[in-house]
Amino acid sequence: MITTTIPESVGGPAIAVSGLTHVYSGGLEPVTALAGISLEVRAGEFCALIGPSGCGKTTLLHILAGLIVPASGTVTVPTRRNGRLPAALVFQGVSTFPWFTVRENVEYGLRVLGVPAEARRERALRHLEQVGLTAFRDAYPHQLSEGMRQRVSIARALAVDPDVLLMDEPFANLDEQNRLLLQDELLRLWQASGKTVLFVTHSLDEAIRLADRVLVMTARPGRIKSEVAVPFPRPRHFREVRRDPTYGALSARLWDELRDEALKAAGR
Amino acid sequence: MTTRRADRWLTAASPVLLLVTWEILSRTGVLDPRYVPPPSAVLVTLAALVRSGELPYHLAVSVRRILAGFLLGAVPAVALGLAMGLNRGVRAALMPVVASIYPIPKIAVYPLIIFYLGIGEASKVSIVALSIFFLVLLNTMAGVIGLDRVYFNIARAYGAGARGVFSTVAWPGALPAIFTGLKLGMGFALIVIVGAELLGSDAGIGFMIWQSYQIFDVEKMFAGLLVTAVLGWGATMALDAIERRALPWQPWAQL
Numbered sequence: 001m002i003t004t005t006i007p008e009s010v011g012g013p014a015i016a017v018s019g020l021t022h023v024y025s026g027g028l029e030p031v032t033a034l035a036g037i038s039l040e041v042r043a044g045e046f047c048a049l050i051g052p053s054g055c056g057k058t059t060l061l062h063i064l065a066g067l068i069v070p071a072s073g074t075v076t077v078p079t080r081r082n083g084r085l086p087a088a089l090v091f092q093g094v095s096t097f098p099w100f101t102v103r104e105n106v107e108y109g110l111r112v113l114g115v116p117a118e119a120r121r122e123r124a125l126r127h128l129e130q131v132g133l134t135a136f137r138d139a140y141p142h143q144l145s146e147g148m149r150q151r152v153s154i155a156r157a158l159a160v161d162p163d164v165l166l167m168d169e170p171f172a173n174l175d176e177q178n179r180l181l182l183q184d185e186l187l188r189l190w191q192a193s194g195k196t197v198l199f200v201t202h203s204l205d206e207a208i209r210l211a212d213r214v215l216v217m218t219a220r221p222g223r224i225k226s227e228v229a230v231p232f233p234r235p236r237h238f239r240e241v242r243r244d245p246t247y248g249a250l251s252a253r254l255w256d257e258l259r260d261e262a263l264k265a266a267g268r
Numbered sequence: 269m270t271t272r273r274a275d276r277w278l279t280a281a282s283p284v285l286l287l288v289t290w291e292i293l294s295r296t297g298v299l300d301p302r303y304v305p306p307p308s309a310v311l312v313t314l315a316a317l318v319r320s321g322e323l324p325y326h327l328a329v330s331v332r333r334i335l336a337g338f339l340l341g342a343v344p345a346v347a348l349g350l351a352m353g354l355n356r357g358v359r360a361a362l363m364p365v366v367a368s369i370y371p372i373p374k375i376a377v378y379p380l381i382i383f384y385l386g387i388g389e390a391s392k393v394s395i396v397a398l399s400i401f402f403l404v405l406l407n408t409m410a411g412v413i414g415l416d417r418v419y420f421n422i423a424r425a426y427g428a429g430a431r432g433v434f435s436t437v438a439w440p441g442a443l444p445a446i447f448t449g450l451k452l453g454m455g456f457a458l459i460v461i462v463g464a465e466l467l468g469s470d471a472g473i474g475f476m477i478w479q480s481y482q483i484f485d486v487e488k489m490f491a492g493l494l495v496t497a498v499l500g501w502g503a504t505m506a507l508d509a510i511e512r513r514a515l516p517w518q519p520w521a522q523l
Contacts, residue, residue, distance in 0.1 A: 062421075062425075065425045066425070066427075067421055067424055067425055085426065085427065088425075088426075089422075089425045091418055091421070091422060091425075092418075093418070095418050095419075095422055097419060097422070097436070097437070097440075098517055099440035099441065099443075099515075099517045100436075100440075100517070101517075108422075108426060108436070109426040109427075111436075112423070112426045112427050112428045112432050112436075113426075113427065140516070140517040141517075142517070142518075142519045160426070
């Protein structure tokens with residue numbers, strides 16, 4: 001069951017999930033992907049979600065984005081308003097439509113929402129400028145690097161002006177240098193926009209670097225195992241964060257939480 | 269870029285080399301010119317056929333049949349292929365029928381078609397339509413099925429309904445495969461129409477070749493074959509050009 005409400009006030013929960021369970025019944029035997037997940041993400045918060053492979057992270061995001069109807073539990077995300085999407089999902093890997101130009105890709109959500117052509121063009125160009133791709137507005141995705149394509153995906157999500165940005169390992173396919181650049185860019189965009197972000201990742205470093213708070217999931221069936229607050233001030237600079245002694249302690253703490261689950265997921 | 273230029277040069281040079289060799293062999297009598305006339309003689313015959321209006325007439329008849337049959341076959345094939353690609357139920361229901369009719373050589377159905385529709389234009393157009401229908405259908409379906417699921421998910425995550433998913437994902441995503449089907453189909457259409465005209469017809473390139481055989485006009489037979497080859501080549505070029513126009517997003521479209 002999905003209920004949707006407007007977040008009560010700034011600082012209240014933008015996402016509230018309670019007792020969420022989901023079972024996939026398509027295969028030979030039913031697979032319990034999520035077993036009683038409860039979590040809250042405050043409005044304006046950058047929250048990372050880490051967990052071992054196959055723990056149901058993507059399932060959770062797909063439920064929040066409305067792609068999957070969960071078996072049981074309640075999910076609260078902001079309501080849909082005119083010309084806006086409550087929660088926009090940035091997909092794993094590269095997910096631009098190859099048959100649309102960069103601008104058409106960024107306009108996509110607005111087009112589906114029924115925003116008139118002139119207005120959506122203007123909004124798309126504004127978001128392209130934010131990610132530094134104005135010069136490539138008429139290019140097709142195959143002419144772009146992977147990092148640039150992922151920027152297009154992010155611009156497409158931001159163009160629908162969502163309250164919540166759901167990100168499913170958006171930088172997993174990038175090389176390390178591009179990943180660092182895009183992380184910086186995402187933090188900048190997030191700070192300028194005040195959006196709530198739920199960011200799924202495999203990478204401990206990425207979680208610590210980006211998030212205010214890291215949620216650790218168990219191996220399948222997925223539950224929230226623990227949460228770890230990340231104390232570094234904003235705006236963050238990678239080099240300073242790396243040098244901070246707290247960084248190593250945080251990383252070790254997260255790995256302690258995650259290690260058993262990763263072993264379970266690997267079948268040991 | 270040098271390699272590409274070299275490729276282009278080879279592409280142009282190889283048929284010329286073949287024709288020159290043929291000309292020499294035929295003129296020196298290595299090939300008996302009564303059976304294998306030199307290309308120059310075929311060209312002279314061709315020019316005469318053009319002047320007399322005989323060739324343009326037969327060519328126009330064949331081209332008209334191909335175009336009409338192409339439209340008649342391709343339009344429903346694309347529609348049905350999209351439906352089969354998008355809907356598992358439709359696919360399950362129709363796939364056995366399609367899979368069993370597809371491999372029948374369509375020219376073998378021609379006598380039956382003549383029996384139903386007579387020897388006139390309807391039977392020619394129908395055999396062309398029938399011969400390309402399954403090719404286009406199967407390619408269209410494969411194009412939809414082969415699309416990465418993530419594109420459908422993106423569309424749905426942004427709130428697209430069935431129509432939105434169709435017009436922004438399934439249709440543009442399947443177009444490259446549809447063009448592959450159309451290009452394959454064009455070759456088949458040519459094979460089948462010339463075959464059908466040989467078997468039972470009173471006009472068309474195939475009929476012209478058959479008529480030449482009956483009066484042992486070898487040069488005219490070669491002229492007919494040459495026209496058929498050029499027609500096929502031209503049709504492929506035309507479809508390629510349309511495809512590049514329609515699919516500017518394909519990596520090779522900007523070549």
